[in-house]
Amino acid sequence: MKGLNKMFCFLLFFLFIFCEKEKITTAKDLEIRVRYFNLEKIGWKSRTYIQTVDDIVFAATEVPIQYYLLKDFGKDNLAKIDSLYEENKRERILEFTFQQQEEKDLLTKSFTGLDYTDAVKYMSFGLEKDFYVVTSKKDTIACSGVTFERNYKIAPYQRVLLFFSGIDPNEKIQLVYTDSLFRKGTLKFKFKDPNTQIAL
Known part of the structure; x- marks a missing residue:
């Protein structure tokens, strides 16, 4: 008993x-x-900043890393997503879009001064050196990678994903773009609120 x-x-x-x-x-x-x-x-891509120089529109959007994690892994295992976010929260991904106001193809020689193939190569492999981020602590962080999203003239814009590493998730940032391709000078995009205001 x-x-x-x-x-x-x-x-x-x-x-x-x-x-x-x-x-x-x-x-x-x-x-x-x-x-x-x-x-x-509030919108995954709600932090978009736009500047127009001559007839080209430049748009920078900070996309929370959770957006890409959910896109890749789905919503079934949010604990795994949360864990992956914690491992990668010092990374920043920015979408940068180039668009001509009359929706002409920006990679033609009339806009870049380069052959079309060379302009595509520059977007794919040379654009990385044209971008850097300045933090609110005045640290300068070089772009660690660029992915050029080829649209094969279907969409009226060109878009790249910019990758930056080692940024405190609570840090406000300013994206600086020195335009070597279209020769429009230096453009600055100040992101006012860090994503961690509502992030994990």
Whole structure:
């Protein structure tokens, strides 16, 4: 009888621990879901800054890293997304778009002074050196990579993704672009609010 009581107490203790762990996991999951919902509700790409020089529109958009994590991994395992975000929260991804106001192809010789193939190569491999970020602490961070999204003349714009590393997630940043391709000078895009205001 004593052994049965000990076993019953052990089972009750185990059940209590399991239920508490499940409650904590559920509360954490709910908290993560609410944060992502709020981030999605304000608009993933709501921080866009635009400048027009002559007839070319330059647009810089800071996209939260969670957007890309959710896009790649889905919403099934938000704890994994949260963990990946924590590992990569010092990274910043900026979308940069070039568009001619009359929707002409900007990579033609009339805009770049280069053959079309050379302009595409520059967008793919040379553009990285034209961008850097200045933090509110006056640190200068070079662009660590560029991905040129080829649209094969389907869309009326050219877009690149810019990657920056080692930036405090609470840091306000300013993107500086020295335009060597279209020769429009230096453009500055000041992002006023860091994404971590509502991020994980």
